[in-house]
Structure formats: C-alpha cells, structure tokens
Amino acid sequence: MQAEEAIYSEPAVRLRNITKRYGETLALDAVNLDIAANQVVALLGPNGAGKTTLLHILCTILQPDNGAAEISGFDILRQPLKARKHLGVVFQEPSLDDRLSVYENLDFHGLVYQVPWRLRRQRIDEVLALVELEEWREEMVRSLSSGMKRRLEIARALIHDSRVILLDEPTVGLDVQSRARIWEYLGYLRRTREITVIVTTHYIDEVEECDEVCIIDKGTILAQGSPQALKQTHGRQVLRVTPRDQAADAEIVALFPDAIRNKSDQLLLQSANPQMIDDFLQQFGTRVRQLDIDTASLESVFLSLTGRELRDKPADAREKTFAFGRRGGDFKR
Amino acid sequence: MGLLGGLYAIWLREVKRALRDRGQLIGGVSRPLLWVLIMGIGLNPYFRGEVYGEVQFVVPYTYLQFIFPAVIVLNIMYTSVQSAVSLIWDRQFGFLREVLVSPMPRSLVLLGKILGGSTVAMLHGCLVLALARFADVTLSWFDVLQALGLMFLLSFALTSFGVIIANRIRTFEGFGVFSNAVILPLYFTSSSVFPLDPALTRAQTRVVYPEWLVTLVEINPVTYANDALRGVLLNFNQFDPRLGPVVLVVLALVFFAIALWEFRKA
Numbered sequence: 001m002q003a004e005e006a007i008y009s010e011p012a013v014r015l016r017n018i019t020k021r022y023g024e025t026l027a028l029d030a031v032n033l034d035i036a037a038n039q040v041v042a043l044l045g046p047n048g049a050g051k052t053t054l055l056h057i058l059c060t061i062l063q064p065d066n067g068a069a070e071i072s073g074f075d076i077l078r079q080p081l082k083a084r085k086h087l088g089v090v091f092q093e094p095s096l097d098d099r100l101s102v103y104e105n106l107d108f109h110g111l112v113y114q115v116p117w118r119l120r121r122q123r124i125d126e127v128l129a130l131v132e133l134e135e136w137r138e139e140m141v142r143s144l145s146s147g148m149k150r151r152l153e154i155a156r157a158l159i160h161d162s163r164v165i166l167l168d169e170p171t172v173g174l175d176v177q178s179r180a181r182i183w184e185y186l187g188y189l190r191r192t193r194e195i196t197v198i199v200t201t202h203y204i205d206e207v208e209e210c211d212e213v214c215i216i217d218k219g220t221i222l223a224q225g226s227p228q229a230l231k232q233t234h235g236r237q238v239l240r241v242t243p244r245d246q247a248a249d250a251e252i253v254a255l256f257p258d259a260i261r262n263k264s265d266q267l268l269l270q271s272a273n274p275q276m277i278d279d280f281l282q283q284f285g286t287r288v289r290q291l292d293i294d295t296a297s298l299e300s301v302f303l304s305l306t307g308r309e310l311r312d313k314p315a316d317a318r319e320k321t322f323a324f325g326r327r328g329g330d331f332k333r
Numbered sequence: 334m335g336l337l338g339g340l341y342a343i344w345l346r347e348v349k350r351a352l353r354d355r356g357q358l359i360g361g362v363s364r365p366l367l368w369v370l371i372m373g374i375g376l377n378p379y380f381r382g383e384v385y386g387e388v389q390f391v392v393p394y395t396y397l398q399f400i401f402p403a404v405i406v407l408n409i410m411y412t413s414v415q416s417a418v419s420l421i422w423d424r425q426f427g428f429l430r431e432v433l434v435s436p437m438p439r440s441l442v443l444l445g446k447i448l449g450g451s452t453v454a455m456l457h458g459c460l461v462l463a464l465a466r467f468a469d470v471t472l473s474w475f476d477v478l479q480a481l482g483l484m485f486l487l488s489f490a491l492t493s494f495g496v497i498i499a500n501r502i503r504t505f506e507g508f509g510v511f512s513n514a515v516i517l518p519l520y521f522t523s524s525s526v527f528p529l530d531p532a533l534t535r536a537q538t539r540v541v542y543p544e545w546l547v548t549l550v551e552i553n554p555v556t557y558a559n560d561a562l563r564g565v566l567l568n569f570n571q572f573d574p575r576l577g578p579v580v581l582v583v584l585a586l587v588f589f590a591i592a593l594w595e596f597r598k599a
Contacts (some may be wrong), residue, residue: 061433082435082436089434093427094426095426095431099353109435111338111341112338112432112437113434113435284503
C-alpha cells in the first residue's frame with residue numbers, strides 16, 4: 001500500500017473531512033479518502049451507505065456541509081468548472097436525451113465539453129466502437145434497451161479528455177450479460193487509457209478485479225486496499241450453518257457467542273479454521289440441515305468489519321435509500 | 334470559442350427537439366389560422382361601429398389588420414411559455430445533470446436554453462407573419478426586420494418568464510393548467526382583440542370601457558408588445574411608439590436576471 005502511494009504521488013481524487021447531512025441523517029461522516037491515479041477503484045457498500053452522496057459531491061451537483069475535495073488537483077468548491085472539465089460521470093438514472101439520436105447525444109456532449117470538431121468526430125467513432133453501438137448511431141435513444149443506454153452513457157463520458165470517471169451503480173438493473181460487458185469495457189479502458197475509474201456497487205462479486213476497494217458503510221470508510229490485501233487483513237473463513245432444530249440452534253449459539261444470525265436464519269461462525277471445523281462437525285455434524293464453508297472472501301471482509309452481511313440489507317430500507325437518493329439528487333429539494 | 338460551441342449545442346438541442354415535436358408545430362399553425370381566418374374574418378364587419386350614435390372609425394384599419402399583430406404575439410406567448418416545459422422535462426428525466434456536471438457555467442446553460450426557446454417562439458411568430466397577405470397587411474423588408482427584432486425581444490422575455498414559472502412547478506400537468514391560466518388573461522387584457530381608441534380622451538375611454546379594464550390593459554406589459562408590433566406592421570400606435578421597445582427590453586433583462594438568479598441558486 002505505502003509503496004503504491006509513493007509511485008502515484010498526486011492522487012486523482014482527494015477528500016478531506018467531507019461531511020453531509022440530510023436533516024437528521026448523517027449521510028457522510030467526515031470522510032477522508034485518497035484515490036491514486038490510473039486505477040479502477042470500487043466503492044463497495046450497501047444501499048444507503050453514502051456512495052451516491054459521495055459521487056454527487058465529487059461531481060459538484062451536491063454541496064458538502066463541511067470539508068474539501070480535489071479532482072486531479074482542482075478544488076471542487078473553488079474551481080468547479082476546471083474540476084469538471086476532466087471528469088466523466090455516469091449517473092445511476094439515465095441522463096440521455098431520448099428524443100435525440102445516439103450521435104446527437106454524443107455530439108452534444110463533445111460540444112459542451114469543448115472538444116474540437118475533428119477530435120470530436122474521431123472520439124465518437126472510437127467510443128461507439130468500444131461499446132458496440134456503431135449500428136445504432138442514427139437511432140433515437142428512446143429506441144435503445146436499458147443495457148444499451150447504459151453503454152451509451154459510458155461511451156459519452158469518454159468523449160472528452162476525462163481523467164477521472166465516476167460510475168454510480170453502472171450495473172444495477174441490467175442482465176448478467178450486460179453487466180459482464182460493462183466490466184469488460186472498464187477493464188479495457190484501464191489498459192488503454194490513462195484514466196482513474198471510480199465505480200460504486202453493492203455487488204460484491206464485481207469488485208474482485210478492481211485494483212482497489214473502499215468499503216463504505218453508514219457514511220464512513222471502513223477499509224481501503226486491494227481485494228487481496230483486504231482479504232488478508234480482514235477476511236476470515238466463515239462457517240455457514242442451518243441448524244436442524246431449535247435445540248441445536250440454542251446449543252450452537254451458547255458455544256459460539258459471536259455467531260451472527262443472517263436473514264435466512266443461518267448462523268455465521270466467523271473464527272473458522274480446520275481444527276474448529278472438525279470439532280464442530282464432530283459435535284453438531286448430525287444436527288445441521290446445511291453447512292457451507294466460505295473461504296476468506298470480500299463478503300467475509302464486509303461481515304467482519306460491520307457485523308452484517310452485505311446482501312442482508314432488508315428491502316424496505318433499500319427503498320428508503322432510493323427515495324433519499326432522489327431527494328439528494330433533486331437540486332431544489 | 335469553446336464555450337460558444339457549448340452554447341450552440343444547448344441552443345441547437347432546444348430547436349431540434351421543438352421542431353421534431355409534431356404536436357407543437359400543429360398548434361403553432363392551427364392557432365393563427367383559427368384567429369386570423371375565423372375570428373378575424375368573422376368580426377371584421379362589426380369593427381367599424383357606432384359610438385354614441387355618431388358613426389366614426391374607431392381605428393383606421395380593418396379588424397383583420399388590427400388583430401394580426403396580436404396573433405403574432407399570441408403565438409409567441411404560447412410557444413415561449415411552453416418551451417419552458419423542456420426545463421421540467423430535463424429535470425424529470427435527468428438530462429439536466431448531464432449539463433450541470435459539464436464545464437459549462439450555469440449562466441451559459443440557461444442562456445442557451447432561453448435562446449433556443451426564443452428561436453422556436455420566433456419561428457412560430459413567423460408562421461403568422463407569413464399570413465400577412467391574407468390579412469391585407471403590406472410589408473416592406475424593413476418592416477419585417479423591425480418586426481423580427483421586436484418578436485425576438487418578446488420571445489426572450491417570455492421564455493425567461495416561462496423558466497421562472499417552470500422553477501415553481503414540478504409536473505407537466507400543473508404546468509399546462511398554469512400556463513393557460515396565465516397566457517389567456519394576459520392576452521385578452523393586452524388590447525389585442527379590442528382597441529383602446531386613441532381618438533377618445535382618457536376620460537371618454539373610461540366611459541366606454543369600465544375603469545378596471547382600462548387599468549388592466551394599461552398595466553399589462555403585453556399591451557406594449559402589441560402596440561409596438563402594430564406600430565411597425567400597421568403604423569398604428571395607441572401609446573407612445575417609443576414605449577413598446579423600451580418595455581420589451583426591460584422585461585427581457587429583468588426576467589432573464591430573475592431566471593438566472595434562481596437557476597444559480599438551484
């Protein structure tokens with residue numbers, strides 16, 4: 001980690017004590033974060049963790065209550081126009097004009113970002129090829145599927161000289177194929193362009209390939225590092241058991257007081273090692289309905305940092321978050 | 334140069350969207366036809382009437398000629414205020430964000446939108462202007478140029494006004510009701526369909542028309558837009574001919590300033 005920081009002396013994104021409140025709710029609690037240049041970084045956390053708020057502050061459509069932030073060395077509060085000039089943003093909700101054609105949307109973007117004519121033409125061809133939408137060039141955007149729209153938005157964020165690109169849940173609501181494709185493009189970008197990609201997600205399986213993962217929950221950053229490093233420091237083997245009956249359940253809980261119960265009524269025993277697993281099987285082997293051994297995964301990292309499973313977030317809270325995000329995104333509240 | 338390109342892009346988008354909207358175009362064509370052909374021709378014979386038993390020409394023009402500049406104003410009013418709907422649209426469908434995270438200053442974003450809306454409104458005004466021959470209005474090129482200038486000022490002022498309304502209304506439905514509730518009263522009290530006879534003294538006018546109506550007409554800024562256009566197209570003014578352009582310039586500046594102030598704050 002420290003060696004890496006020495007190589008990239010100037011971070012692409014620097015946040016200092018960024019704080020944001022929505023009424024009573026503390027959305028971001030004095031967040032400090034440095035993101036080195038030319039990396040793919042995932043902000044991983046459940047819905048409502050503050051990921052979207054963080055991105056909205058970075059792209060200056062939301063004002064932080066406190067703190068400072070820089071993008072490629074430009075202060076987002078004092079020099080917002082310069083900070084935005086090299087920033088590409090893909091929002092969670094589509095922000096295309098669906099009454100214009102694919103080409104017109106891209107050309108509009110190029111003009112607004114002051115990309116010279118010749119370069120604009122060239123970039124439009126390039127990005128359309130990248131996201132495999134060349135044949136749709138003259139089609140109206142409203143005739144595109146949601147996966148294609150998302151791809152077009154990613155393409156659009158690459159028309160200008162973006163050095164940092166922010167993607168807010170780019171894979172939500174898409175089918176498996178489209179999701180895989182979007183990650184393919186991001187991987188390709190990292191290999192071919194000097195660009196820092198910051199992507200928020202609550203799908204844990206998507207972040208394994210990232211250079212760095214920031215785990216964020218309840219408005220604070222809990223850990224930051226490469227997936228490998230995170231797994232080494234915070235990851236544990238987890239024994240996931242479904243007891244056969246109440247009695248077994250009670251006994252297991254008595255024996256392992258740190259067991260965590262998840263939503264599907266499984267018990268998660270965190271300090272699993274081969275010896276402990278053998279002991280457990282000897283004692284309870286006949287009294288469990290189901291037993292899984294999770295190797296040290298990012299899921300277990302999240303579990304050991306927060307005491308919850310990432311996927312356990314109940315649906316109603318999730319809906320609340322969406323409403324909350326909409327309010328946060330609404331400029332006039 | 335780069336910023337001008339951005340301004341052009343925002344302007345162009347507004348114009349393209351409006352021209353692709355069939356409904357808006359049909360409204361822009363049918364409205365003047367209705368007013369000029371049916372209202373105008375229908376009321377034409379009644380226009381030269383009697384006042385106190387004594388036959389006099391109220392206005393030295395036919396009703397069709399008299400109403401013609403006002404129909405231009407009406408078409409511009411509808412289109413300008415409607416074009417502000419695109420702001421609600423952009424907010425609702427997220428496109429506004431695309432512009433707000435771009436390196437364009439907010440003032441230029443708004444200026445581009447309002448210029449785009451004004452252009453479309455002017456085009457709709459020109460649809461009426463093209464009917465001049467049927468209304469027996471003869472125009473020189475200089476008249477047309479002057480008229481276009483006034484129409485632009487009016488469009489710009491009204492589009493800014495539409496944006497101010499759009500900032501207060503969040504739904505399309507609400508906007509439709511509201512814009513009708515604003516446009517029609519403003520139109521009818523702007524001396525558009527009836528003249529305040531310049532041959533009558535102020536005291537006489539107040540005998541012919543109820544006082545509240547005269548006051549309404551006099552405080553309505555659209556009255557002066559109508560008057561200015563009549564001055565240019567018919568050489569007929571009910572008020573001081575210099576008043577119209579001044580009122581239009583002041584309206585354009587004030588409404589744009591308010592719209593900008595609100596847009597920045599938002």
